[in-house]
Amino acid sequence: MLYKRSSALFKAAEQVIPGGVNSPVRAFKAVGGTPIFAKSAKGAYVYDEDDNRYIDYINSWGPMLLGHAFQPVVDAVIEKTKQGTSFGMPTEIETKIAELAVSMVPNIDKIRFVNSGTEACMSAVRLARGYTKKDKIIKFAGCYHGHSDAFLIQAGSGAVTFGSPNSPGVTEGTAKDTLLARYNDIDNVKSLIEANPNEISCIILEPVAGNMGCIPPKANFLQELRSLCDANAILLIFDEVMTGFRLAKGGCQELFGVDADIVCFGKVIGGGLPVGAFAAREEIMNHLAPIGNVYQAGTLSGNPLAMAAGLAMLESVNNDAELFQRLEEKTAYLHKGCSRVLTASGITHTINRIGSMISIHFAEGEVVDFESSAKGNNETFKSFFHGMLNEGIYIAPSAFETWFITDALSYKDLDETIAAVAKIAKTL
Numbered sequence: 311m312l313y314k315r316s317s318a319l320f321k322a323a324e325q326v327i328p329g330g331v332n333s334p335v336r337a338f339k340a341v342g343g344t345p346i347f348a349k350s351a352k353g354a355y356v357y358d359e360d361d362n363r364y365i366d367y368i369n370s371w372g373p374m375l376l377g378h379a380f381q382p383v384v385d386a387v388i389e390k391t392k393q394g395t396s397f398g399m400p401t402e403i404e405t406k407i408a409e410l411a412v413s414m415v416p417n418i419d420k421i422r423f424v425n426s427g428t429e430a431c432m433s434a435v436r437l438a439r440g441y442t443k444k445d446k447i448i449k450f451a452g453c454y455h456g457h458s459d460a461f462l463i464q465a466g467s468g469a470v471t472f473g474s475p476n477s478p479g480v481t482e483g484t485a486k487d488t489l490l491a492r493y494n495d496i497d498n499v500k501s502l503i504e505a506n507p508n509e510i511s512c513i514i515l516e517p518v519a520g521n522m523g524c525i526p527p528k529a530n531f532l533q534e535l536r537s538l539c540d541a542n543a544i545l546l547i548f549d550e551v552m553t554g555f556r557l558a559k560g561g562c563q564e565l566f567g568v569d570a571d572i573v574c575f576g577k578v579i580g581g582g583l584p585v586g587a588f589a590a591r592e593e594i595m596n597h598l599a600p601i602g603n604v605y606q607a608g609t610l611s612g613n614p615l616a617m618a619a620g621l622a623m624l625e626s627v628n629n630d631a632e633l634f635q636r637l638e639e640k641t642a643y644l645h646k647g648c649s650r651v652l653t654a655s656g657i658t659h660t661i662n663r664i665g666s667m668i669s670i671h672f673a674e675g676e677v678v679d680f681e682s683s684a685k686g687n688n689e690t691f692k693s694f695f696h697g698m699l700n701e702g703i704y705i706a707p708s709a710f711e712t713w714f715i716t717d718a719l720s721y722k723d724l725d726e727t728i729a730a731v732a733k734i735a736k737t738l
């Protein structure tokens with residue numbers, strides 16, 4: 311592959327944008343080399359500025375569940391744009407998407423739209439603190455909930471990829487209110503609660519982790535968290551920014567049969583436009599301004615273009631009875647194929663998969679938490695990443711990210727991907 315134009319564009323970008331990127335995960339810092347610059351995308355493919363085509367397993371880090379430039383989303387945005395792009399006044403479409411989201415997701419009565427997953431999680435924690443009148447939160451090592459101060463304590467995703475899971479700039483005062491637990495370790499959570507009686511407002515987690523590679527919860531982990539929260543007047547926050555509308559219509563509450571108190575959304579809910587949201591039962595949501603006194607706001611929140619994209623996306627997800635079955639089958643097919651060819655080449659690996667999230671860990675044994683994920687062989691991952699890129703397969707440039715499977719992928723694309731894995735495996 312030639313990356314001539316991407317290289318030139320990156321050099322220019324570096325002069326005026328820190329690191330040449332507006333979000334660190336886009337840089338190839340963990341794997342080396344120059345990020346490729348996207349020009350366009352359609353369906354399962356993304357095209358770069360040098361006109362190389364890639365089968366895309368990043369999918370804008372999750373939103374493109376139904377493929378790039380998905381026609382109903384494109385049409386909805388074009389139509390809306392003609393009526394004006396922002397009013398700072400309520401619009402009918404905000405209620406429409408709220409009604410649909412509330413009807414799809416169990417256990418929520420009201421939803422508030424924001425502009426990103428970060429805002430959703432940050433606001434959810436403020437709401438939990440305001441509601442419970444307690445300050446501390448429990449988060450899990452390797453989970454990422456956006457770049458708000460309270461979350462940059464042993465965070466996953468880009469924070470760990472770049473070796474700064476605890477960011478400078480986060481005050482000690484903020485850090486001391488964030489307690490850190492091990493994912494999938496209920497005893498660890500119990501001991502934190504016992505050591506901080508009546509001080510913990512909420513436990514926030516990715517009910518399926520996607521920011522230390524894909525790590526599903528162990529059997530009963532979510533149920534046990536629910537019981538602990540109930541026994542200690544703690545709110546349970548599911549950060550479903552990745553999993554919401556992706557693993558099931560109703561997300562992980564539906565998938566695992568566990569109720570959360572507050573649920574955060576992002577990615578799929580915006581159909582590729584900047585949207586986040588948080589939702590809960592009425593008695594909790596009514597603590598928000600303007601009816602309650604927990605303040606939260608946004609000039610562009612509920613923006614009509616973003617709502618139009620999100621509504622078209624959610625309607626498509628809601629109206630497709632076979633979507634999640636298809637996604638599961640495609641992901642299982644990829645899993646089986648990759649596993650077969652990696653094993654044939656004697657490559658140490660563990661593949662985690664649930665629904666349309668999958669990741670290959672170059673690690674031995676179970677990968678169930680940040681520690682086991684971090685044991686993966688990063689040198690192998692680097693060679694694998696560049697090998698795949700060269701074969702026209704675009705996966706996230708970090709071992710701490712999940713792959714996102716889109717419905718636009720054909721079995722031919724999956725076969726092409728497995729063939730590429732087989733070819734690269736021989737060189738690892």
Ligand code: PMP
Pocket residue numbers: 371425426427428429431454455456457467516520521549550551552576577586
């Ligand atoms: N929560 C989770 C689980 C995420 O994966 C992300 C982003 N990858 C966020 C929150 C933050 O979302 P955003 O990047 O839209 O701020």
